[in-house]
Amino acid sequence: MKKLTGFNLKYLALVLMVMDHIHYMFEFTGYVPIWFSWLGRIAAPLFLFCLIEGFIHTHDRKKYFKKIYFIGAFMGLVQFGFYNVLRGLVRGDGFFPQNAMLSSFTVLLIVLQGIDWCREKQWVKGLAGILVPLVIWPVLVMDVLMPALISAGSDLGLFILNGIMMSFLPVHNQIMDGGTATVLAGIVLYAFSFCKNKDIRIFAWGVFSLIWNFGLIFLFGGTFTGEFLFFNAYEWMEIFAIIPMICYNGERGKGNGKLFYVFYPAHVYVLFALSVLVYNLI
Numbered sequence: 001m002k003k004l005t006g007f008n009l010k011y012l013a014l015v016l017m018v019m020d021h022i023h024y025m026f027e028f029t030g031y032v033p034i035w036f037s038w039l040g041r042i043a044a045p046l047f048l049f050c051l052i053e054g055f056i057h058t059h060d061r062k063k064y065f066k067k068i069y070f071i072g073a074f075m076g077l078v079q080f081g082f083y084n085v086l087r088g089l090v091r092g093d094g095f096f097p098q099n100a101m102l103s104s105f106t107v108l109l110i111v112l113q114g115i116d117w118c119r120e121k122q123w124v125k126g127l128a129g130i131l132v133p134l135v136i137w138p139v140l141v142m143d144v145l146m147p148a149l150i151s152a153g154s155d156l157g158l159f160i161l162n163g164i165m166m167s168f169l170p171v172h173n174q175i176m177d178g179g180t181a182t183v184l185a186g187i188v189l190y191a192f193s194f195c196k197n198k199d200i201r202i203f204a205w206g207v208f209s210l211i212w213n214f215g216l217i218f219l220f221g222g223t224f225t226g227e228f229l230f231f232n233a234y235e236w237m238e239i240f241a242i243i244p245m246i247c248y249n250g251e252r253g254k255g256n257g258k259l260f261y262v263f264y265p266a267h268v269y270v271l272f273a274l275s276v277l278v279y280n281l282i
Contacts, residue, residue: 002246002247002248002249002250003247003249004244004247004248004249005248005249005251005252005253005254006050006053006054006248006251006252006253007252007253007254007255008253009046009049009050009244009245009248010046010047010050010255010260011255012042012046012244013042013043013044013046013047013050014043014260014263016039016040016042016043016046017040017043017044017047017264018267019036019037019039019040020036020037020039020040020041020043021040021099021267021268021271022036022271023036023037023040024037024097025097025271025272025274025275026271026275026278028093028095028275028279029278029282034230034231034234037234038230038234038237041234041235041236041237041238041240041241042237042238042240042241042244044101044178044182044238045185045205045209045238045241045245046241046244046245047101048105048182048185048186048189049189049202049205049241049245049248051068051105051108051109051186052112052186052189052190052193055109055112055190056190056193057252061113064109065106065109065110065113067261068102068105068106068109068261069102069106069109071102071261071264071265072100072101072102072103072105072106072167072170073103073106073167073168074167074265075099075100075102075103075265075268076100076103076166076167076168076170077163077166077167078269079096079097079098079099079100079166080162080163080166080167082096082097083162084159089276091272091275091276091279092276092279092280093279095275096272097268097269097271097272098176098177099177099264099268100166100170100175100176100177100178101177101178101182101264102264103166103167103170103175103177103178104170104172104175104177104178104179104182104183105178105182105186106170107133107134107170107172107175107183108182108183108186108187110129110132110133111129111130111133111134111183111186111187112186112187112190113129114126114127114128114129114130114131115129115130115187115190115191117129118130133172134172134183137169137171138171138172138173138174141161141165141171141174142171142173142174145161146158146161149161181212184208184212185205185208185209185212188201188204188205188208189201189202189204189205191204192204192205198250199246202242202245202246203242205242205245206239206242209236209238209239210236210239213233213235213236213238213239214236216233217229217233217236
């Protein structure tokens with residue numbers, strides 16, 4: 001029963017994302033149930049799935065990339081501002097939004113293009129597209145530039161570097177929203193998209209998701225109890241995104257593509273502003 005179009009998946013993801021962010025922004029009130037975020041776990045994988053579909057089928061990859069890149073860079077600069085020059089706008093409890101999924105998508109799209117260049121035997125561009133964002137840039141920033149600036153006591157240098165890595169040249173393993181997990185999951189989805197049976201990519205992603213999430217719990221000494229899995233480490237619930245993914249019929253469908261690019265940053269900052277207002281009133 002494959003009845004969901006690409007836009008159906010995006011609209012579903014949008015609703016679930018808003019629920020997740022309502023819990024994220026207003027959890028401090030004690031009135032938003034945690035199941036808002038349980039359902040919200042499904043949103044990011046659906047957007048990721050649609051991103052891969054868009055990358056495969058778009059007629060203009062540069063334009064597709066630019067829309068995501070510039071919005072992600074803008075939101076990264078805003079987040080950097082909260083850390084530094086916008087401290088007066090931070091909520092009274094120190095909270096400010098750190099939504100940077102589009103920065104994760106930016107890194108992923110560069111890697112995917114690198115994979116395609118390698119498939120076309122353009123090895124220099126291809127390997128650069130894969131290795132620079134995945135390995136070289138993160139190592140250069142965290143193991144070379146950052147320690148050198150700290151040793152030199154260059155506060156200005158650190159300020160500039162942090163601004164760059166949070167916006168225009170994101171470092172995947174420093175992104176809290178998505179980050180390395182999203183990049184790797186996207187690579188899995190894309191790699192298996194070349195199979196004749198398109199559902200194989202979905203199950204491959206599901207296996208990766210379970211291994212990643214439960215592996216992290218084990219690695220960091222979490223307990224596999226119901227209370228911990230449902231109230232602390234509930235990222236694993238993203239596995240239920242398999243259900244709408246399986247119902248995808250391969251068609252783009254009808255909808256407003258520009259809506260998602262505007263809605264994502266707009267709803268984050270509107271919800272945050274409202275949370276500040278509520279925080280100041282209670």
